[in-house]
Structures are given as structure tokens and as C-alpha cells.
Amino acid sequence: MFMAVTASEPERKRRKIRPRSERRQQLIDATIRCIAHYGLSSTTMQTVTREAGLSLGTANLHFDSKENLLNETLLFVTNEYNEGLLAIMNSEGIASLAGRLSLLLDFQLGPSVTQRHKMAVWFAYYGEAGARPVYQKICSRRDRAAAQRFEALFDSIIADGGYENVDAKQLAIGYLSLIDGLWLALLIGPKDLSKAGARAVAQAFLHQAFPRHMA
Amino acid sequence: MFMAVTASEPERKRRKIRPRSERRQQLIDATIRCIAHYGLSSTTMQTVTREAGLSLGTANLHFDSKENLLNETLLFVTNEYNEGLLAIMNSEGIASLAGRLSLLLDFQLGPSVTQRHKMAVWFAYYGEAGARPVYQKICSRRDRAAAQRFEALFDSIIADGGYENVDAKQLAIGYLSLIDGLWLALLIGPKDLSKAGARAVAQAFLHQAFPRHMA
Amino acid sequence: MFMAVTASEPERKRRKIRPRSERRQQLIDATIRCIAHYGLSSTTMQTVTREAGLSLGTANLHFDSKENLLNETLLFVTNEYNEGLLAIMNSEGIASLAGRLSLLLDFQLGPSVTQRHKMAVWFAYYGEAGARPVYQKICSRRDRAAAQRFEALFDSIIADGGYENVDAKQLAIGYLSLIDGLWLALLIGPKDLSKAGARAVAQAFLHQAFPRHMA
């Protein structure tokens, strides 16, 4: 006779069969934690699968190779970030231009994005990007997308605020670079810069550019 | 025309003996090139020594371990950068405040520092810094030193220019983060940002802060 | 007559999966053969795994390190010997005191224990024991255990035979040292001493001490 229950079992080390997408996410999450904890170079299939509570073979079953798993992990992190940005960018009906600017800053330097976890993963991939075209492509695509969106937003703000002598494109590059640099500062020297401090710096940057849209 | 024959000898591996410091530098240089080319995780003792034109054992003879070689390489790059900054910072007798500000920007975004080589190495180590305390310590020490020097310089400029409502410390953090972010942009998306473009962004940042000291 | 052809297949490395304990024993046995054949210092993981018909990684999979494999091998040999002694010591119901004495001698200088194999392993570890505390500890523990057991046995024999002026402890040390020395002689100069000769020497020693219990 078979049992119906699954969870309350006395932990019988049984081979649970779960949908493909769930397993994939489970492994990607574990990969992120491993990269943050051990670094990219010390993240092994062993480490990842143990962290995920799965067996070694399962990772290869779902991702074919370590390379693929790492690529997918980067893509996931990238998409998550992009979608976060996009959601705010597209909230025209809900928030004003100034409101959206503020929300974006809150998002980019907020608790979710600035978890050590997340930032560590970014820079782990950046560090290898110089040598791995795949990473470079994914990262630069993300950067370009963000730059274009911010440029468009800044254009709207410039038009809205009647700012003069402001180059939206240059500003977008500057702002996004600043954000990257602040992430790095938060990651490398957390004692020298608080999250609030980082936020203040970015806010000051935007205030300089758009005094009537950013406090 | 053919050469004299001595060279066509059976190519017998000449064993040159060179001073310790020279060999060390040779290996550090090779390490930098390898990290830039293959990435930190694919930089092996094999790769490095071949790049340096030396044998495998030689690297361990002079650095004892790969770990040590990598640490020393990071230290070298760090020191080189710091000394470059310091040289300009200390040129009070030669250059005005505005002149020094300009020189620093030229240095930080100039051809020497922004070689792909160099930037790739920075970010390679940053990427592993989250997992390796040694890297983190070296990097954060460098960052802190730079921040303090810039803060002091900005203080002088503020006093000199009578700027008001400017926080030198915050500005230093912002400026250095911006530089880091621009390096990253140059490294990851070189097609989206020229060196001149990066320079313009940083210049605009400083101009906003100190209009009378930066064009 | 030729065989059926299945065997002449392109010899594709079959990967058999066996229980952990079996693999461990397989590797320990191979280690013993290697030490006997090549010496401890020339026994490499390569050698051992090839001898065992396994791949290199397998040894580390089951023993983590060479050091551990060597320790476990010593422990195995030690335990095997101890258990052999103990089995005879504890056969009170079956054999008389004199009978047990004889059986012990037969065991210690019998064909199983005096295989070149086994003796070579003993002395290989003894040779390194001076420099490796782990070996020394295991060996001295075994020696002490044996000495205590023999002392107790000799006490019984002394009581049984009414022997006077005999120090059981001293005799135990002497007897066991003699056995060690005979093993060494068998190992180093097998041409100068036959197994029967060694047996005669030990028998003479016991006869001197306990004439009424040993022929």
C-alpha cells in the first residue's frame, strides 16, 4: 500500500520528483548563494548541489553542464534586475516622473538589490567577463538596456523640468556608473560606506542634475 | 639572405640566472597578462610560467605558492595605482589645485590606467574579494587611502573656491565610485562608451561640484 | 577452440559500482601489496589504484587522502594480527595452556603472518614510525596490548607449572622482541634463516622458560 502523504514522512530520503522549472530555480538559487559565499572560482557542482539539497547528477540532468548553469544563473540575476527596473519605469499611470526617479533610486540602492549576496554575484561575473565572451555579452546587454531606459526617462524629465545644458545620455551613463561604483564600495568596503551613505551620494548626484525632481 | 648558423643549433634551452627581484617582476607581469586574458579562474601556474617564458618550478621558487603570487600581484597593481595618485597629489609646488584635479582625472581615465589589462585585473580581484578576505583587505585599504586623499584635496578646493553646501567626504566617495563605475563600463561595454566619453562624464561630475576649478 | 566473440569488443572500460566497504578493502589490500613490492616511499596513489584495478579518483573518494589510506592500512594489518592473537588467547575451553602457547607460536611464525607481504608492511611502518606520531601510536598500542596478553598468559603458565624465579613481564617483552627480531631476520636475510629455523629458535626460547609446557 502506498502512502499519500509526502511532507510529514520521517524524512525517508526519498527521491522526490518535482517539475523541471522548480528544480532549475532551486539550483540557480543555490548557485547564487554559493558564488556569494565561496566565490565563483570555488563554486563547484558539488557545492551547489549540496546547497540545493540535491544530488550531483541532478544538476547535470537539468543544466547539462556547469558552464550552462552559470550562464543561466547570470541570466536569471540579470533578468530579475531588469524586470525590477522596468516595472518602475512602466508605472507612468501610478507615479509621477519625480516619483519614479525616487523609486528607481530606492530600488537600485534598496535592501533587495544591495544584499551582499546579489552584489557579490554581479561582481563575480564582472570579474570573469573580461575573459568570457558569454558573460560580457549578457552583462553589456543588460547595461545597454538600462542606459537606454534611463536616457529616455531623463529626456522626459529634462523636457518636463526645462533643464538646459543637460545631456541625457551622458547623465544616464554617469548615473549608472555611479550606482555600479557604489555597489562596489558597499561590497568591498562596507565599513567605509553605509547603505544610507550610498543612497545620499546617488541622491546628491540626481539633485545636482534635476533639482526640481529630486530632493 | 640567411643568418649565421649559431641560432639554428638544436635549440638547447638556455638557463639564464637573473636576480630575484627581476624574476618576481617578470612573473607578476605575466600574471597580470594572464588574468586579463584568461580570467582569474583560468589563470594557472602553467599559464603564467609559460607566459613568462619560465618553467613551472620557478614560480614556486620565487613565490612559494600560487596564492602568494596572486596576492603579490594584487599588491603590485594596487601600489602602482596608489603611487600614481600620490605623485600627483604631492605635486603642490608644481601644479595648482585646479591643475592637480585635472591631472588626477587624466591619470585615472588616462591610457595607462584604463588599459584593458589593468582594469580586467582590478575587477577579477574584486569579483573574488567577497570570498577571499585577503583580497578584500588589500582592495579596501587602497580604496580608503584614495578616499582620504581625495577628501583632503576637495577640502582644499572648497576652501580655495569658497564653495558652499559641499560635503568633501561625500563628494570623494561619489567621485571615486563614479570612476570605478566608468572603468567597469569601459571594461564590459567598450562599444557603448569611449574613453573620451568616460572622461567627459567624470569631468562633468567635477565641473558640477567645482565649476571654478574644472572646465 | 575459439571463444565466443563478445569478449573481443573494443574493451570499453566497464564501470562497476560496488559497496563502499568492499572498495575500501580492495584498496587496502592493494596498498599492502604495493608497500611490500615497492616500499612505502615508492607507494603512490597511482601505484595503489592501478594495483587495485581502479581509477585514481576512487582512492580519494573512499579515503580522502593518501595519509588516511596509509593509516587505515596500518590499522587493518594491526587489527588482523591482534584478532588472530586474541582468538587463540580466548580459546580456554578448547585448548590447554600448553596448547595455546603452541598455537600462538604457530600463528606468529606461521605461514599467514610470515608472508613477505605482511612482514614488509610491518617494517615499512616501523621505519617511518620515528617520524610519524600516528604510526608510532598505532604500533605501540598494538605492542602494548600484545605484551599485556602474553604477560597474563605467562602468569597462568607460571602458576600452573610452579615455575620459580621467572618474571612474566620480562619474559613477555623478551618473547615478543624475539618474534619481532625473527620477522626481521626472515624479511632481510631469508637465505640465512628458514621459517622452520625461526620457529625452532622461538620454541627453544619458550622451552627454556617453560620446559613442562613447551616441547
Place this chain on the structure above:
Amino acid sequence: MFMAVTASEPERKRRKIRPRSERRQQLIDATIRCIAHYGLSSTTMQTVTREAGLSLGTANLHFDSKENLLNETLLFVTNEYNEGLLAIMNSEGIASLAGRLSLLLDFQLGPSVTQRHKMAVWFAYYGEAGARPVYQKICSRRDRAAAQRFEALFDSIIADGGYENVDAKQLAIGYLSLIDGLWLALLIGPKDLSKAGARAVAQAFLHQAFPRHMA
């Protein structure tokens, strides 16, 4: 002007030139200390030459290879022991048979021979002898020589004392094996057996055989 003094110089790291034989002995002594301290398998040319206070190349200059150095070291230790035995054996004019017997025992279990140093070296070589014919040959030659001398001595004692039913050859083998075993006990389990205890055991052995020649 050259100086005449050599020793009182301020340690000027100079290349002292010494006679060949002296250098050889210096290296052999260092080898013995290293084997005793680090074990045979961890004794490297590096270790030995540093211990000897010489440079790496010098060892190869005088011994051509490590193998040769080790062989010569074994030969030296062997000869030293043999000469010690021989000196006593040949002292017929000076000491009586009983006296010589006592002197031999004193020598074999005396402070010089039973230095941990010395014993460790013996067993280090014994341990590898099973796999290295050269060691085996040297060791077994020494053993055979000792056995023959003791047999001859015992013959004289038997004749002198009128002992009956004593097999000189068997006794020699037994005695020498006992000595080997006692060395091993002293080396491996020094806490379980004092030098005095070992001496007592050997003395008891000889007393049993030759009561009128050994107390």
C-alpha cells in the same frame, strides 16, 4: 693582506674549501640526523644540505645522487656498528670470554648504539629493504657477519663452559634477533621499556644459555 684566523671571522658566508672526506662525513652525519628526525621518505637533499650547513649543489658534487648518499649513509652506520662489535670480539688478550660477552651486551644495548638517532636509521632502512635490493644486501651482509662472529664466540664459550645441548648457531640467531627486537621496542614504545629493562631481558637470555659466563 690575508687573515690567518678562520673561526673568529664575523661569519662572512664564505665558500670554505675543505677536504673531500670531511665534506662527505659532514653530509652523512646530516643525513643520519635527518632520517631520524623526518623519516626516510621526508629526507630531501634540501633538508640534508641545510642540516649540514652546506649548499644544495655540494651534496651532488660529493655523492653524485641522492641514492648514492643514502647507500653510503647506510654503509657508514653498518660499518660503525660492525667495527664496534669487532673491536670487542678481537680483544682476546684483554678480556675473558665472559668479559667479552658482557662488553658486547653493553655495547649493543649501551647508550651509543641505542640513541634514538641510530635506531631510527636502522629501521628506516629496514623498512625499505624489502623493496630495495641494495639496502637488503647491505643489511643482510651485516647480519650475516654478526651472526658468524657470535656463533664463533658462542662456540668458544660452549667449549669453555662445557655446556651441552646448546646449538651455537641457533643461539646466535636467537640472541641477535632478540637484540633487534629490543631495539625496535625501545624505538617504538620507549615508555613501555627502559634501556635498563631491555638490558635485563638480554642478560637473562644469555644467562639462561651460559649461566657460568653471564650473571
Place this chain on the structure above:
DNA sequence: AATGAATGAGGGTTCATTCAT
């Protein structure tokens, strides 16, 4: 679908030996 024992290429490191100095 899931497991993990088994594999072996490739990593870092050691060390006997060579040879320019």
C-alpha cells in the same frame, strides 16, 4: 526523474638534478 560511485584530465606543489656563476 533521480542518484552518487566512478572516472581521469588537469590543477598546485615538491624535489632530485643540472649548470651558469
Place this chain on the structure above:
DNA sequence: CATGAATGAACCCTCATTCAT
């Protein structure tokens, strides 16, 4: 004679991958 920097084969070990279960 003497030195020690340089070499590279061979060591131990890790780890992505495979595949019998």
C-alpha cells in the same frame, strides 16, 4: 671546489562529467 637559481617529471588531490543503478 662551491653555490643556489632554474628545471620539469612526478606527486597528491580536485572536480566536471558520466552512467549503472
